[in-house]
Amino acid sequence: xxxxFALLIAIISNLRKTLKTNGFSAQLDKLLLAGLxxxxxxxxxxxxxxxxxAIVQWCLAALLLYSVYFIFKHxxxxxxxxxxxxxxxxxxxxxxxxxxxxxxxEFYKEWDNYxxxxxxxxxxxxxxYWFITRRQRKALEQxxxxxxxxxxxYRITEKLKAELEVQVAERxxxxxxxxxxxxxxxxxxxxxxxxxxxxxxxxxxGELTAGIAHEIQNPLNFVNNFSEVSAELxxxxxxxxxxxxxxxxxxxxNDLKQNLEKINHHGKRADAIVKGMLQHSRSxxxxxxxxxxxxxxxxxxRLSYHGLRAKDKSFNAKFETNLDATLPKVNVVPQDMGRxxxxxxxxAFYAVSEKQKATKDQYEPKVTITTKLVTPHQIEIRxxxxxxxxxxxxxxxxxxxxxxxxPTGQGTGLGLSLSYDIVTKGHGGTLQVETQEGVGTTFxxxxxxx
Amino acid sequence: xKVLVVDDERDVQTLFEQRFRKEIRDGQIHFxxxxxxxxxxxxxxxxxxxxVLILSDINMPGMSGLELLKExxxxxxxxxxxxxxxxxxxxxxxxxxxxxxxxxxxxTKPVDFGALKEKLKNHIA
Numbered sequence: 001x002x003x004x005f006a007l008l009i010a011i012i013s014n015l016r017k018t019l020k021t022n023g024f025s026a027q028l029d030k031l032l033l034a035g036l037x038x039x040x041x042x043x044x045x046x047x048x049x050x051x052x053x054a055i056v057q058w059c060l061a062a063l064l065l066y067s068v069y070f071i072f073k074h075x076x077x078x079x080x081x082x083x084x085x086x087x088x089x090x091x092x093x094x095x096x097x098x099x100x101x102x103x104x105x106e107f108y109k110e111w112d113n114y115x116x117x118x119x120x121x122x123x124x125x126x127x128x129y130w131f132i133t134r135r136q137r138k139a140l141e142q143x144x145x146x147x148x149x150x151x152x153x154y155r156i157t158e159k160l161k162a163e164l165e166v167q168v169a170e171r172x173x174x175x176x177x178x179x180x181x182x183x184x185x186x187x188x189x190x191x192x193x194x195x196x197x198x199x200x201x202x203x204x205x206g207e208l209t210a211g212i213a214h215e216i217q218n219p220l221n222f223v224n225n226f227s228e229v230s231a232e233l234x235x236x237x238x239x240x241x242x243x244x245x246x247x248x249x250x251x252x253x254n255d256l257k258q259n260l261e262k263i264n265h266h267g268k269r270a271d272a273i274v275k276g277m278l279q280h281s282r283s284x285x286x287x288x289x290x291x292x293x294x295x296x297x298x299x300x301x302r303l304s305y306h307g308l309r310a311k312d313k314s315f316n317a318k319f320e321t322n323l324d325a326t327l328p329k330v331n332v333v334p335q336d337m338g339r340x341x342x343x344x345x346x347x348a349f350y351a352v353s354e355k356q357k358a359t360k361d362q363y364e365p366k367v368t369i370t371t372k373l374v375t376p377h378q379i380e381i382r383x384x385x386x387x388x389x390x391x392x393x394x395x396x397x398x399x400x401x402x403x404x405x406x407p408t409g410q411g412t413g414l415g416l417s418l419s420y421d422i423v424t425k426g427h428g429g430t431l432q433v434e435t436q437e438g439v440g441t442t443f444x445x446x447x448x449x450x
Numbered sequence: 451x452k453v454l455v456v457d458d459e460r461d462v463q464t465l466f467e468q469r470f471r472k473e474i475r476d477g478q479i480h481f482x483x484x485x486x487x488x489x490x491x492x493x494x495x496x497x498x499x500x501x502v503l504i505l506s507d508i509n510m511p512g513m514s515g516l517e518l519l520k521e522x523x524x525x526x527x528x529x530x531x532x533x534x535x536x537x538x539x540x541x542x543x544x545x546x547x548x549x550x551x552x553x554x555x556x557x558t559k560p561v562d563f564g565a566l567k568e569k570l571k572n573h574i575a
Contacts, residue, residue, distance in 0.1 A: 221560040
């Protein structure tokens with residue numbers, strides 16, 4: 001009786017614990033509580049009234065069997081089934097013992113030892129089983145906790161992912177807007193660059209204007225002077241003819257012929273200057289043409305010099321050309337290469353004029369332009385001045401766009417940077433600078449013949 | 451009379467020789483030509499101030515006409531030769547500078563040869 005009762009109590013309390021941890025229905029809990037009440041009532045009845053003890057024992061046994069059935073019936077108690085397996089041998093043996101005792105007390109007494117031994121084994125079984133399941137359950141519990149933690153972690157990750165997703169979308173939109181903005185800016189910048197290049201070209205043309213005027217004025221003067229003197233010579237020749245001095249007539253006619261050649265020569269000179277000017281102002285066709293580099297250097301050196309002279313009367317400088325007469329014609333874009341040469345020469349004259357202003361006496365400003373073949377396939381143009389040189393700290397910057405040492409408004413800061421682009425990108429050459437402070441600067445262009 | 455013409459344009463020589471054809475033939479004026487300021491000074495050193503009149507361009511590479519003028523007026527003994535300046539830039543600055551340095555006359559290009567002839571004749575007389 002007490003064994004059944006103890007088992008019942010153990011089962012019911014175990015089931016209630018299971019219910020509590022899994023949080024299942026209150027209805028089942030009520031049923032279990034009722035079972036507990038009934039069991040206690042039975043035991044109380046059985047132990048106080050001796051005559052009922054046999055019936056109570058059977059009732060408890062029935063209740064025990066019902067609880068076994070109860071566990072198998074309800075899915076909720078799946079986790080409690082192992083406990084049942086632990087108790088089952090004890091239940092069965094005590095039940096068989098009770099039945100045998102009830103049927104034949106004699107037989108029971110005779111085999112009493114066996115029943116007791118079986119009961120002991122069943123009890124040990126239960127203990128061992130309980131011990132093992134407890135360990136298993138603990139392990140399972142840990143697994144469950146781990147899984148729960150993982151699940152929690154997963155949920156957090158999912159949440160973060162969703163948040164990130166939103167952030168990424170926002171960022172992408174922002175970046176796209178930025179990209180569009182930048183693209184627009186690039187288009188605008190390209191347009192500005194084109195305008196600036198044109199402006200720089202016009203600025204250098206402006207610097208040239210005075211030089212051009214001077215250069216044109218000189219040949220025009222000769223054209224006028226020689227045609228005037230020729231008219232006079234005709235009069236003289238007529239006079240000599242009348243006198244019959246044929247020697248003198250011959251001499252005069254030779255002079256006349258020479259004069260006509262001079263007129264023609266100076267006319268062509270003016271023509272070439274105007275053509276060169278037009279070529280300079282025209283936007284570059286980008287077409288490479290067979291070009292006489294020496295002529296280009298000579299022309300721009302003169303234009304630049306006279307341009308500066310016209311602007312600043314106090315300025316004077318020696319200029320020298322060391323042009324290699326054996327230089328073959330080279331394939332370049334003449335307008336572009338001309339601009340580079342002009343720019344370098346203008347800079348050189350600017351450098352020496354600055355030094356002249358600062359030193360006054362004991363200084364002979366000089367600009368030299370040299371051409372030569374450095375290898376059978378490479379040509380070199382050197383533009384050298386004996387100005388103040390370029391300070392080390394700005395040497396790296398001189399080819400940067402918009403860098404200028406001139407006062408605001410006097411230089412665009414594009415001359416050297418455009419020159420650099422023309423030589424390197426346009427003609428696959430190099431533009432280098434050698435400079436020594438206080439001694440002078442030399443710019444060196446090197447490019448291949450073809 | 452010896453006239454030294456200084457100009458970096460070489461055709462100036464031909465022009466002068468033809469313009470003063472008669473004067474040269476008649477031996478009234480002798481011309482010498484120099485194509486830079488330096489050359490002019492060298493000529494004067496070699497010929498012991500033979501030239502009494504110098505016609506100089508101002509705008510020349512290297513030594514300018516004004517520097518030449520200064521050199522001549524400072525270094526050459528009394529009386530220094532007559533120096534006439536000729537320039538394409540007939541501006542006030544150049545004119546004042548030339549006059550300050552002692553130029554005897556100031557002409558602008560294109561040269562009026564008729565007027566120049568008159569001036570030279572005055573100096574001969």
